[in-house]
Amino acid sequence: MTGLRADSYPPSPRPSPTKRGRGSKDDIVVLSGLAESAAAELLREIERVAAVAPFRNMVVPGGHSMSVAMTNCGRLGWVTDRSGYRYTERDPLSGRAWAAMPRAFGELATRAAAEAGFGEFAPDACLVNRYEPGARMGLHQDRNEADFGQPIVSVSLGLPATFLWGGAKRRDPVRRLPLRHGDVVVWGGAARLRFHGVAPLGRQAPTFGGTPGMHPATGGFRFNLTFRRAG
Ligand SMILES: O=C(O)CCC(=O)C(=O)O
Ligand SMILES: [Mn+2]
Numbered sequence: 754m755t756g757l758r759a760d761s762y763p764p765s766p767r768p769s770p771t772k773r774g775r776g777s778k779d780d781i782v783v784l785s786g787l788a789e790s791a792a793a794e795l796l797r798e799i800e801r802v803a804a805v806a807p808f809r810n811m812v813v814p815g816g817h818s819m820s821v822a823m824t825n826c827g828r829l830g831w832v833t834d835r836s837g838y839r840y841t842e843r844d845p846l847s848g849r850a851w852a853a854m855p856r857a858f859g860e861l862a863t864r865a866a867a868e869a870g871f872g873e874f875a876p877d878a879c880l881v882n883r884y885e886p887g888a889r890m891g892l893h894q895d896r897n898e899a900d901f902g903q904p905i906v907s908v909s910l911g912l913p914a915t916f917l918w919g920g921a922k923r924r925d926p927v928r929r930l931p932l933r934h935g936d937v938v939v940w941g942g943a944a945r946l947r948f949h950g951v952a953p954l955g956r957q958a959p960t961f962g963g964t965p966g967m968h969p970a971t972g973g974f975r976f977n978l979t980f981r982r983a984g
Contacts, residue, residue, distance in 0.1 A: 784936070789934065812833065862876050869906075876981055895949075895979075904940060904945065916951060
């Protein structure tokens with residue numbers, strides 16, 4: 754992997770059955786492999802972000818700890834505890850500001866949003882999720898942000914996962930989308946409040962020609978960057 758160069762992205766996303774036309778705002782857009790050439794730099798930046806605010810398993814209002822470990826960067830960070838979900842300017846663990854949004858993060862998010870038909874997306878929050886085999890994220894809506902007119906941009910790195918793409922209601926049918934290292938998904942517009950989640954990460958992940966359950970770039974983890982305009 755090489756570092757990020759603005760001109761090193763694929764000129765257009767690989768074809769995908771879920772890719773929709775630029776500007777239509779009714780469904781998820783899968784930009785397969787869009788982040789692949791930037792992955793090494795993104796992973797280095799994740800280390801820096803986690804050096805400021807370490808990964809932790811947050812507690813949901815119901816009282817249980819999430820199986821996904823999280824941290825944040827950007828002006829605002831998403832947190833949950835017994836009192837609820839919210840965005841904060843400071844890490845509640847340390848009282849310090851979250852790490853600044855790395856330039857490579859912001860550039861990728863803006864570019865991905867534009868590819869999906871959402872111009873001028875300028876995220877002020879990036880939630881960094883870390884999954885181990887067995888970790889999952891239940892069906893939910895992203896609705897703690899101030900402006901639902903702004904899309905969500907979500908980047909997958911490392912071990913593969915199955916993204917669950919539901920409907921406007923929790924009980925609506927769910928589509929299962931395989932996401933691999935370097936894939937980016939974007940949803941906004943009429944799809945902005947669709948339910949979504951991540952199936953339990955496989956314990957017998959593909960070997961990639963190496964150690965079972967290990968990815969050459971991330972070891973035994975999947976990382977996800979979720980960009981939002983929160984404030
Ligand atoms: O890990 C993913 O792909 C999705 C994460 C997500 O939906 C969230 O953090 O709100
Ligand atoms: Mn979400």
